[in-house]
Amino acid sequence: MKLDHFAWSAPSLDDAVDVVEAWSGVRAAPGGSHPGMGTRNALLSLADGLYLAIDAPDPDQPLIGNGARMAAQPGYHLDLFVVSTDDIHAAKAVLENFGLSAEIRAGSRRTLRGEMLEWRYLAVEPTRFGIALPLVSQWDTPNHPSAEAPKGCSLERFVVAHPLCDEIRPLYEALGLDIPVVLAERPELRVTLRGRHGAFDLPSHAV
Template sequence: MTPSIARATRAALLLLGTTLAARAGAQPLGTVAPDLDHVIVGIDSLERGIALLRAATGIAPAVGGVHPGRGTRNALLSLGGGRYLELMAPDPRQPLTPRSAALAGLRELTPIGWAARTRNADSVRAALVARALAPGPVLPGERARPDGVTLRWRTLDWGTDSAEFGPTPFFIEWDPASRHPAADAPAGCMLADFALASPSADSVRALLGRAGLRERVAAGARDGIAVTLDCPAGRVRLGPRVP
């Protein structure tokens, strides 16, 4: 499959899958990115990323924990409305992985991915399979917080053609027994805008509209994610500038 076809396939899957997620129980969260659970911002060093975010926002992200076997660790900021920002960086105590190697090349705070929320990942997957698509399996995940509390979730991606990061989200179903990170991450910032950038913005925008999604898509030289936050220190923009 060529890169252009793969990108188009992922965009179409995004549209269909997010609609299915809504039917499976995703909760609308307002007019800005209603399907968003969290946005992932990459950086080469967690300590440096925390310092950069604190300087930009006026709020210090709280260290979240590590992702065992994936080579990464994170820190979190609440964005209001049940959403949060996940700052992700390599974990120097774990072996290098493709994910952590990619993050190691990011010197600036860079939005790299996002998660769409659902209450039932199995229902989303079954609906995708019924439509002759080939999503990946629903996979369990967990991490331990610094206070020893373990958070658990399940995720779903698009299978062999899926990009780990980029404008196409993965789906996340939080364990009902786990406290959602947005509930106790440092608060004070609010999500003001969220947009996806793509070289094929017109086609992506049309597909999003047919799916009833309100995420904004702008033309860009490459795939990207633009995030605007209103914070105590002022307005903060991460990612490419979009009209």
Template sequence: MGNITPHAEPDHLVVTAASLEQGMAWVEDRLGISMAPRIGGEHVRLGTHNALMSLGPGFYLEVIAINPEAPPPSRARWFALDALPAGAAPRLAHWVARTGDIHAALQASTIQPGIVEEMSRGKLHWLITIAADGALQCDGALPSLIQWQSEPHPAAALPELGCRLERLALEHPQAQRIGESLEAIGLRDHRIALRDAPAARLSAAIATPHGVRVLD
């Protein structure tokens, strides 16, 4: 028997911010949707905390920031949070792809997104790729890989807000290499649009009850 091609699909969008409050306010302003009451928690190991918003079954948006009340971690924080300048504006910085076999997907990927780390938050347990220096591979255009080890998926616990991802546009000077890596891990989703461009840029068109709004 030949090797089985891995399968992956979009899991969540990542908005980084200098503070959780600023990030949530930015999302609410852009989408016209309230994130209150906050649903999320703390990542004790990495000194961060987050807030989640449903984008439909099996998919959500995460706002993440350094937790000012947590002690500094012994390693670099994920999602390049250590590199955020003071007062940095919130932005759509990254996205994460879900797979049923993270080790197989990592081996198949033609661009390495990091090493597999064990993470947990409350009753949630998962494996995720994180670069040793916390940086985002390909400026955030290449997704981190995640494998959930607990059930149900986090999106199942989030209120239905009538929001859905319509399109995730990825622009990058190495778009072809990124596309080859997505193909290698079995990620084929009509909502993902990859385009060659002089500089990296991510933008998400999200259908809301108020019409289509854009996060970038």
């Protein structure tokens, strides 16, 4: 189990890409669309096997699902973090041991070159952990998005803040995740990246 990517959303993909470029000195490249979800994205590599996905509504799809939500949000928002596994059934069993019912579902995204990327992920109903519960996925196609995404940025720091930190730590340990968890009044993903202009924080809540 390892950190795979962060999903950071905005009402406008072009505006968000401009903002991240101003912060980092690196321009995210178009990734492609998510069929049936109303969204598209742009990507930045953070390391081999790790990337930032900037998600926003796709004007070529009906404004539904996540696309409708992003179009209505007031600003930028760090939606979730994704971890990848080679055994999604084992990860499902771990979540269920913690009382979290999970369903394996399929996801896909078509790149601008026409390549279809496919994965499976664990869909979990809203829990008391909120944003601190990672989206667990398993890639079913060999090409990882970080390989072709623009380079020049790296992950400086990632900390999960949550009122239930003492419950989250054993869950992460059972999943094999080495992610710091600290006590806080409200759930928050604290992500600091380093680009060509130095370190910068990704806003966790809509601003």
